[in-house]
Amino acid sequence: MSHPPSPSRKRWGRAALVAAALGAPLLAAVAGGSTPATGAEPSNPTLDLTAPERVVVQTYGGDIYSDLGFRLEVTGAPLEIWTQRAADYQSVPTAVAKLPLGDVALPEQVRVGELRRFLRMRIVDLDNPDATPVVRRRSSCLSESTRISPDSQFKNSYPETCFYNPFALGAVQGVPEGWAASVFGSESRLRFKPGTYELSVTITKGYADALGMTADQRTATTELVIEDSDDCRGCRDRGANPRLTPNRTEPDADGGIDSLEDLPPGTPTPDLRSLPAFGIQVNRKGTQLKFAANVWNGGNSPLVVDGFRRDGEDVMDAYQYFLDEDGNQVAYRPVGTMVWHPAPTHNHWHFTDFATYELLNADKTRAVRSGKESFCLANTDAVDLTGDGAAWEAYEEDLGSVCGGYETRSIREVLSAGWGDTYAQFRAGQSFPIKNLADGVYYVRVLANPDGTLVETDTTNNESLRKVRIYTDRNGVRQVKVAPVGIITDDPWGSFRTR
Structure with missing residues (x-):
């Protein structure tokens, strides 16, 4: 049964944000948010709760893993909230919004790090009009923020999430000007x-x-369709997807940067490199050669890719950003797309122009290409933290990756300097079909930046080859023998050892 959208539902974005997209190709960094023009009077932020018109979600064991697309948009000035309590724990915490026009006390709190009873939810069963609406209140945390304007500050200056501890004494949460925060978090x-x-x-x-x-700014409504799906967290019927619109404006399609030479002199850059494939094994049926792979960043700058959702599509336009030595944005360029990956071991947004996997013949011609062609960039392994610009605390730095849920409309994915992103054998796409391949010598090829879409320091170190021999044992079972790399070898589960 379908129902028309409520006329009171809000649409994402504002005319001002659309106009902000029509800027110059090179975007200057805005340190610390928007600064009022000289002589301009300070003002408090404008806050607006928004939601998509329709959201389709699946349950997994009865639970919904989605933030449902509800966002608190902040424009005009940043929103900053401090929660504190006395060190003797004899009184309840207090929360204060630190606004440009002065501090404002917020309602009484119970725990440091959350906003108590911040939301009121009203759920009406549209399939049963006679049912009594369900009303709930819930606490919240402003988290998982993304930019809604390309000329707002490049980095989020506030914690990406809230941390709860019964003995915490103080916490800060906030949303920069020109950003939007989830009010539900990931679930x-x-x-x-x-x-x-x-x-x-x-x-x-x-x-x-x-x-x-205002009354209009504080309320948003969506049509929520809940489907039963006990076997696949996050899987979706593509035919039932709602028409989701972007939640922020994207930069000019012509970023003005085509190569290293176009960047300001001395701009740090990433350098993608491939590690040899590892954890290589044949599946029980003898039909797939499974492997793990890692592409890492050996440059002196993080690889930063932002995605902007296209109107009504499960596709985002992707842009690579370039930062100066202080981490401020100095330039960008379009670098392909991001797509929603619905496989059970993924269920998030993938960048499509990052790496490819191939199984090569003994003469290094292609035998098979892996079906995996998209990735969610994330720091999973510290590969070399001794290099220039390596991030020692990549998990805590501001430019953290967010792979995102289906309702996400803008996203940032990052691979920090010195860190790599491993995809293990159990992930969908981490294998080659070998049922119709003859026994013999092959090479597992991992190639970063295969189409040269990303701008990086050096493209000559993007390839790695791992020699393997596929054979059939005396019992008719297909096996694989993996050549060592120098004195390093590994077993099929990826445990490294020195010979």
């Missing part, structure tokens, strides 16, 4: 049977009044 924690619902979310009165939100 909405809803438990409803499959069906179609109207979900209205409202910032509760005490917070809305303190933050200067």
